[in-house]
Amino acid sequence: MRYLFRPPATEAAGLLSLPWHQPLEEWDPDLLLDVPQRGISRHVVRFVATEGRVYALKEISERLARHEYALLTEFEAEGLPAVHVLGICVDRPDHQEAILVTRYLEYSMSYRWLFSRPQGEHSTDKLLDTMVVLLVRLHLAGVFWGDCSLSNTLFRLDAGAFTAFLVDAETAERYPSLSPGQRRYDVDLARERVGAELLDLQFGGLLPEGVDPIAAADSLPPRYEALWDEVTREELIDPSEQRYRVAERLQRLNDLGFDVGEVELITGDEGTRLRVETRVSEPGHDRRELFRLTGLEVQERQAQRLLNDIRAYRAYLEQRDGHPVSDTFAAHRWLAEVYQPVVDAIPPELAGRLAPAQIFHEVLDHRWFLSERAKRDVGTTEAARSYFEHELPKTPSEVTTPSVMIRRR
Numbered sequence: 001m002r003y004l005f006r007p008p009a010t011e012a013a014g015l016l017s018l019p020w021h022q023p024l025e026e027w028d029p030d031l032l033l034d035v036p037q038r039g040i041s042r043h044v045v046r047f048v049a050t051e052g053r054v055y056a057l058k059e060i061s062e063r064l065a066r067h068e069y070a071l072l073t074e075f076e077a078e079g080l081p082a083v084h085v086l087g088i089c090v091d092r093p094d095h096q097e098a099i100l101v102t103r104y105l106e107y108s109m110s111y112r113w114l115f116s117r118p119q120g121e122h123s124t125d126k127l128l129d130t131m132v133v134l135l136v137r138l139h140l141a142g143v144f145w146g147d148c149s150l151s152n153t154l155f156r157l158d159a160g161a162f163t164a165f166l167v168d169a170e171t172a173e174r175y176p177s178l179s180p181g182q183r184r185y186d187v188d189l190a191r192e193r194v195g196a197e198l199l200d201l202q203f204g205g206l207l208p209e210g211v212d213p214i215a216a217a218d219s220l221p222p223r224y225e226a227l228w229d230e231v232t233r234e235e236l237i238d239p240s241e242q243r244y245r246v247a248e249r250l251q252r253l254n255d256l257g258f259d260v261g262e263v264e265l266i267t268g269d270e271g272t273r274l275r276v277e278t279r280v281s282e283p284g285h286d287r288r289e290l291f292r293l294t295g296l297e298v299q300e301r302q303a304q305r306l307l308n309d310i311r312a313y314r315a316y317l318e319q320r321d322g323h324p325v326s327d328t329f330a331a332h333r334w335l336a337e338v339y340q341p342v343v344d345a346i347p348p349e350l351a352g353r354l355a356p357a358q359i360f361h362e363v364l365d366h367r368w369f370l371s372e373r374a375k376r377d378v379g380t381t382e383a384a385r386s387y388f389e390h391e392l393p394k395t396p397s398e399v400t401t402p403s404v405m406i407r408r409r
Contacts, residue, residue: 005087005101006073012087014050015101020089023096024059035104041151041168047104054104055086062090064170065098071143071169072102080141081134082166083154105165107157107355111150111197115206124211126162128194130155132223133256134164135190136231138172139183146171148186149193157358158299183228184221191220231258235274249276293331294339298357305361310334342384350388353395363387 001020005012019027024044033047033054044059060068065088072085089099111127127150135148145166152168166172175182195217201207231253253276266273286303290296298306314330342363343356354362367383 001089001093002091003087003089004069006085011051011053015048015055015086018048020099021093024057024099054106056083056102056104058100058102059097060100060170062088062098065090065100068100068168068170068172071172071174074174075143075166075169078141080143080166081137081164082169105154105156105167107358108154108165109156110154112201112206114155115201115208124198124208124216127155128216128220128223130162130164131190131194132220132227134166135187135224136227137258138166139178139186139228140231142175142177144173144175144178144182144186145169146173146186146189147193148190150197151193156299157354158301161301163299163301187221187224191217194220227256230256236270237272237274249274293327294335296335296339296357298355302355302357302361305364306339306357309338309364313338338380342380345384345388346392347388350392353392359387359392362391366391 003012003016003020005015018031024046027046031048033049035047035054041058046057048055048057069085069088072082074080075082076084083105084103086101086103088101092098114127131148131150131153134153135145138145147168147170152166154165154167155162156165178186195214198207198211198213198216202211202213207213235249266275286307287298287300290298290303290307293310294306296303296306310327310331313334314325314327317325317330317333339360342360346356346359363380363384366387367378367380370378370383370386
């Protein structure tokens, strides 16, 4: 047998003692972990943990394993929203298939788990819009997925919205750019697969009442075309409105979750044409800014919310102290006096149900709700105490860090 693992080697070392010579279906259940919110796979997939990390192992042909390993390596280097690959095991005894090893995506949920939640607050429209954003990002990077579906997508909560991640890349192909025909074909494949998956949910009694599976799936192409047009089209603008229109366009792209690269203004007889290079990487402006100010690594929308709270805290400090306060000073004070006390107050038995930044976001929402009801600002401390007592326990323990969420078989 041969192992091909990416650095760091120490991460892979803990996996070497596993029984790679055996088919995955025959592995001792005591070695495996049960992931309640996993999706459906046409291959044998198992989960293991070592050195505090959780990994997904998928048994597929060596050709597909090498192909997927190479693509996922590229995606990670470029910041594309996909699971991170660790390595592959090939040349296994008795002509067995290879095993692809990927890192488990923490705090992620499959579509089936989302629709099975009793709260039912996650709409079909929201999931489809999130999936379309993922497909547009991949297409901008020249990636033809070939198997876009809800089953091959994982969703992660991000301040009330979702971020989608590609899970399965064995059918994907990479090109310098995709033609309109390639993009349409990929979207058509997605429409067919999503329609079948939603019908399956309906038969299982999991699809919300009033949702037509076929109509929902048929809405994918127009959703995609509208987003693709927004992030790629050129605009003709009046020179007198140049600064305003450029800022407006860039803000729209940021609001949609896309980063902006190069901005080009082309002057011609018909006027000034605005061309924007939309980055294909995972959104990162607010995440980078928050990390610069506080050292916190969070999701993009969470970063937006936390930055807004820092700005509000800065205004409070300036009003209280009667002099200007720098962004850096306000952020350090906010981290020590507002954010960290909330995180430290999370009850031990509830720790890990959601990411700390997501909990803080929900505490802010809860503070707004309590303040509206009380007709006064109740403050973050009181809001956090109420949230930990009444709201966080409602979040199922399955949505957690691996140490809490995963159960031994």
